[in-house]
Amino acid sequence: MPVAANDFDAVRSSGFINELVAGGNLVAETIVDKSILGRDGEQAAYVLEHPKLPFVSYPYEWSFEGLKKAALLHLEIQQAALHADVALTDATAYNIQFVGPKPIFIDSLSFRPYADGEYWAGHRQFCEQFINPLLLRAAAGLAHNAWFRGSLEGISAEETSRVLPWHSRLSWNTFTNVFLQARLQRSSAGAQESIAKIKARRLPRIGFEQILHGLHRWIGKLKPKTDSKTVWADYAQDNSYAHEETEKKRAFVADFVGRVQPGLILDIGCNTGDYSALALATGANLAIGFDFDHSALDAAFRRAEQDSLNFLPLHLDAANPSPNQGWLQAERLGFQARAKGDAVLALALVHHLAIAKNLPLGQIVDWLVSMAPQGVIEFVPKSDPMVQRLLQLREDLFDDYDGGIFENLIGNAARIVRSETVSSSARTLYWYDRS
Amino acid sequence: MGPVDPQFRLGALILIGASLTLSSPAYAYLDPGTGSIILQSILASIAVAIGMLRLYWHRFKSFVANLTGNSQDQKREKNQEVGQEPDL
Numbered sequence: 001m002p003v004a005a006n007d008f009d010a011v012r013s014s015g016f017i018n019e020l021v022a023g024g025n026l027v028a029e030t031i032v033d034k035s036i037l038g039r040d041g042e043q044a045a046y047v048l049e050h051p052k053l054p055f056v057s058y059p060y061e062w063s064f065e066g067l068k069k070a071a072l073l074h075l076e077i078q079q080a081a082l083h084a085d086v087a088l089t090d091a092t093a094y095n096i097q098f099v100g101p102k103p104i105f106i107d108s109l110s111f112r113p114y115a116d117g118e119y120w121a122g123h124r125q126f127c128e129q130f131i132n133p134l135l136l137r138a139a140a141g142l143a144h145n146a147w148f149r150g151s152l153e154g155i156s157a158e159e160t161s162r163v164l165p166w167h168s169r170l171s172w173n174t175f176t177n178v179f180l181q182a183r184l185q186r187s188s189a190g191a192q193e194s195i196a197k198i199k200a201r202r203l204p205r206i207g208f209e210q211i212l213h214g215l216h217r218w219i220g221k222l223k224p225k226t227d228s229k230t231v232w233a234d235y236a237q238d239n240s241y242a243h244e245e246t247e248k249k250r251a252f253v254a255d256f257v258g259r260v261q262p263g264l265i266l267d268i269g270c271n272t273g274d275y276s277a278l279a280l281a282t283g284a285n286l287a288i289g290f291d292f293d294h295s296a297l298d299a300a301f302r303r304a305e306q307d308s309l310n311f312l313p314l315h316l317d318a319a320n321p322s323p324n325q326g327w328l329q330a331e332r333l334g335f336q337a338r339a340k341g342d343a344v345l346a347l348a349l350v351h352h353l354a355i356a357k358n359l360p361l362g363q364i365v366d367w368l369v370s371m372a373p374q375g376v377i378e379f380v381p382k383s384d385p386m387v388q389r390l391l392q393l394r395e396d397l398f399d400d401y402d403g404g405i406f407e408n409l410i411g412n413a414a415r416i417v418r419s420e421t422v423s424s425s426a427r428t429l430y431w432y433d434r435s
Numbered sequence: 436m437g438p439v440d441p442q443f444r445l446g447a448l449i450l451i452g453a454s455l456t457l458s459s460p461a462y463a464y465l466d467p468g469t470g471s472i473i474l475q476s477i478l479a480s481i482a483v484a485i486g487m488l489r490l491y492w493h494r495f496k497s498f499v500a501n502l503t504g505n506s507q508d509q510k511r512e513k514n515q516e517v518g519q520e521p522d523l
Contacts, residue, residue, distance in 0.1 A: 089464040089465070090464055090465050119467060119471075119472050119475055120467075120471075120475060121464065121465060121467045122465070122467070123467060123471045123472075123474075123475055124466075124467055124468040124470070124471035125465060127471070157470065176474060176477070176478060177474070180474060180477075181470045181471060181474045182470065183470075184469070184470040184473045184474055185468060185469060185470025185471075186470075188469040188470060188473060189469065195469065198469055198472050198473065201472065201476055203475055203476065203479050204479060204483060206479075206482065206483060206486065207475070207478065207479020207480070207482050207483055208475075208479065210478070210479065210482030210483075210486075211475060211478050211479065211482065214478075214482075
């Protein structure tokens with residue numbers, strides 16, 4: 001029997017896997033008949049079947065709060081594993097997915113028996129994929145998303161040590177995990193003699209436990225460094241709507257969701273999640289929100305946790321969504337391939353793309369309509385103060401940015417079920433159906 | 436290996452006791468990186484050292500408490516210990 005199958009049996013006989021699954025921390029598994037894979041199955045010791053997750057996301061799309069939750073789950077699983085004499089083969093962030101705001105571990109094959117004295121093989125990977133990206137934001141105020149997207153295996157200690165402010169060395173954990181690790185890596189690189197010494201060393205279990213415990217306590221306290229307000233975090237409280245107009249908009253969305261009853265609703269431009277929360281309260285089963293503002297995403301994530309909403313807010317620059325990338329450009333699917341919902345909401349979004357990003361109105365409509373068979377799209381006219389703000393410092397080149405043209409474009413792409421003007425500035429909501 | 440060596444030797448001394456019973460190869464599915472391994476040794480040494488200091492500190496405190504007779508509980512413990520070792 002191959003090593004992996006022996007490990008599989010040993011870990012499962014401990015009952016550890018069942019405990020993780022029962023706690024909702026590991027994706028469930030069923031051993032199924034090998035014949036399900038046909039000839040491929042003949043080689044396999046086991047064939048496992050897992051329930052399908054509703055949506056797949058990647059660490060470069062997670063908010064700071066999401067990445068932090070994932071890091072804590074990883075450490076908790078490590079701690080429980082060590083307790084059960086089980087070790088993890090790696091510490092990749094891609095082994096974690098989200099069900100609503102709750103992280104769940106998905107690689108049930110990365111467990112193997114713990115050998116007394118072994119090192120934490122995934123420590124460096126844990127630093128590169130969790131700690132360093134979190135520190136960028138916590139210590140330097142930089143969001144991890146763009147960097148992580150460009151560097152799929154994470155951010156090295158060396159790189160992180162070059163961008164963190166000098167005073168971050170005063171934190172013991174930052175000093176050791178980033179600065180000292182980078183230095184040790186530099187000074188030991190290529191020294192064959194020290195490699196031999198290193199291979200002979202042992203990490204006592206109590207030391208391993210203390211490292212995990214210390215990291216968990218530290219990471220649990222990390223907070224984004226945000227000195228000033230970001231553009232959109234206060235948008236929900238601070239926009240140009242009168243209360244009554246907001247109520248009209250909410251009633252329209254509630255009516256739409258109530259009648260469509262979508263399993264998965266995509267909320268493009270979700271901000272802090274007001275309309276995702278409304279959709280979940282009026283009949284949607286799961287909401288995936290997208291926004292480019294990091295503080296808004298963090299607020300949305302905290303709201304999802306606090307109110308136990310089946311809602312996951314993710315980072316998206318709509319003008320440059322996650323591409324197909326990684327090995328053979330097929331390892332991590334792009335946004336387009338994954339963003340398929342039963343319904344889509346695009347509220348107060350179109351003007352940002354059409355005016356701030358100079359994108360053609362027709363393409364924006366087609367893009368939104370392609371995501372789900374039904375949806376609600378808001379058109380914000382030029383007379384609205386929010387659009388006026390976008391035009392303040394630039395020439396108005398947008399002759400075809402017009403309510404009538406927009407309505408025609410939507411009408412060409414789908415059937416307009418209902419439309420309603422919801423503000424005195426003539427903001428209009430369109431419910432489309434192309435099914 | 437550079438400037439951390441002395442620290443490392445100190446840690447290694449503390450580790451000897453803990454490591455006596457340990458034996459296994461460090462096989463890994465991914466390259467853990469030398470920096471990470473050395474760092475883990477240092478962090479573990481410190482953790483073990485702090486643990487030992489705590490232990491000795493508690494023993495020292497008990498010892499002082501016994502000398503001054505401040506702690507009734509410890510007196511009782513001490514009496515029990517004496518009781519368990521008759522004919523000395």
